[in-house]
Amino acid sequence: MKIRVALQSAIEALIANPLRSFLTMLGIMIGVASVMAMMAISEGAARQVDQQIAQLGASNLTIYPGSSRMGPRSSGASSDQPFTETDIALIRQEPFVTAVAARNPGSATVVSGQDNWSTSLNGTNTDYLVTQSLKISEGRFFDDREASSGAAVAVIGKTVADNLFEGTNPVGQTIRANNVPLEIIGVLETRGASVGPGGDRDDVVIVPISTARNRITGGNPTVARYVTSMEVGIADGYDMATAQEQLETRLREIRRIPPGGTDNFRVFNIADFIRARSSTQATFGVLLAFTAAVSLIVGGVGVMNIMLVSVTERTREIGLRMAVGARSTDILGQFLAEALALCLIGGVIGSALGVGAANLAARLGEFPVEISPRIAIIAIGASALIGLFFGFFPARQAARLNPIEALRHE
């Protein structure tokens, strides 16, 4: 009941001075709105990064051969001792590895009847389904036997299907990729445009690695069962850094690198790569939110100022309340409730304005924004804390008044 009484008298006091209350709230509103907007923008950027990572496989590590080096002369990326399907089989034995997909990328001109289409062509194995979380909308993916036997089959992306078959079902039809006839056995579910570089992720033809190597894009003349790079899926919940270390150790064994020797391979964590690139963006967001928080504090100082004025103006009222039996804590509670009410109402209105501002920023600046209830709770909670913090000093001042001096105050 005490709290209800305190809140009720707080609201009455605020209504008694509507313009003053509004102007005081305005400071809090602007502060909360800018905190909200900034947080929405920086969270939006963070989510975009998460999406990129998810698209590229959050729990994948990618392994490339290193660049071979003769003295000062480097032969360029991935020029060192290449990988083969034997490496895939060995790495797959590691307990924390869920899948090892080969990636032999290339490009191809695909022809169906009169139509032709230039696209990227990827030779891989069945684990590619796992590492890329692929879904098949029609037909099926190739199986292990087809992957290793050079079967003339292909799974195509939605963009390829649309461009070559325009609405008719491509499954069962034949295309020619670089003049090699392939039977389409499946169509991938659409994955949309890549957020990062890479463009349309549906513009792809996937073929068994053996088929790509032997018949379409060609392999490495010096190495049998050549694999360009490997994509390793790591078990859920397994620490990526540990996995990376263990993979590196294992690869050094497989590739017989003596202790102290230079690695002739590179293990990449794509998620790390993207996070590093986006960390400047995140820092910028934090800086913006900090600036906004400063404006919230300025709003709080405004609340304190007006509360001090209010305590002085209502000194007689405070004296009267004490004379009829209000304890110091009752007076403290009353003025704290008033400051809290100012800030909470300002906070709620400010949040609404913040959502509006974030949406406007999203539309005008084409920022990705993310407005989560979490942000609203933080923003409103922060304004409540501001109210309690900056309301405390004036409220304590009121509570410490001497009743008789307060009553005599003119």
Next chain:
Amino acid sequence: MPSAATRIITCRDLTKVYRMGTQEVFALRGVNLDFTEGEMTAIMGPSGSGKSTLMNMIGALDVPTSGELTIKGRPLSNLSRDELADLRNQTIGFVFQQFNLLHRATALANVKLPLLYSRTPIDDATARARECLEMVGLGDRMDHRPMQLSGGQQQRVAIARALAGRPSILLADEPTGALDTKTSEGIMDLLTGLSQDGITVILVTHEAEVAAYTQRQIHFRDGQVERDERSGA
């Protein structure tokens, strides 16, 4: 003569000194007084004689520089700030010359105020506030704000507020000071009735007509009791 057992307020050597720059001003100089339960007393004297200071001390609003004040057997110097607040809330009702009503609140809300601080359940508080307003003859003005009431009515609201906590002591500092003669009579009849109901009423006045309602008149001069008279009421 009243026995010591019914003594409700005792003042022993009460002194109050204000410091005005380097000068010391004595508002009270060693006042010794006893008040008996149910008695109606008028404190009289010229302004600055210390009568209001004494009232404020009995009302637990002010503290003496030295001396001891005891209310219902409890020496006030031993009480904490909160205990003094509770005393003002439950034992003492205070009526001011300027009414001191909250002008934003209705008569009912004003009367309810002390009950909110005694943590009375809201429904009980409302019922008690209505009862008190009816007691002072304002049963039909409960939802009026002070601005919509006459001076006499406002003072009645203030008396109702002072009664809300069922106090045993009612202190009135110049209760009729801001009212005309006819209205004053009504207020004094009300206070006399309360005294007859057993409440100890102490009022400060400088009007003989008002003092005539009481059984005892204490005259103050220069911070000291000049005369302490009982009329055979």
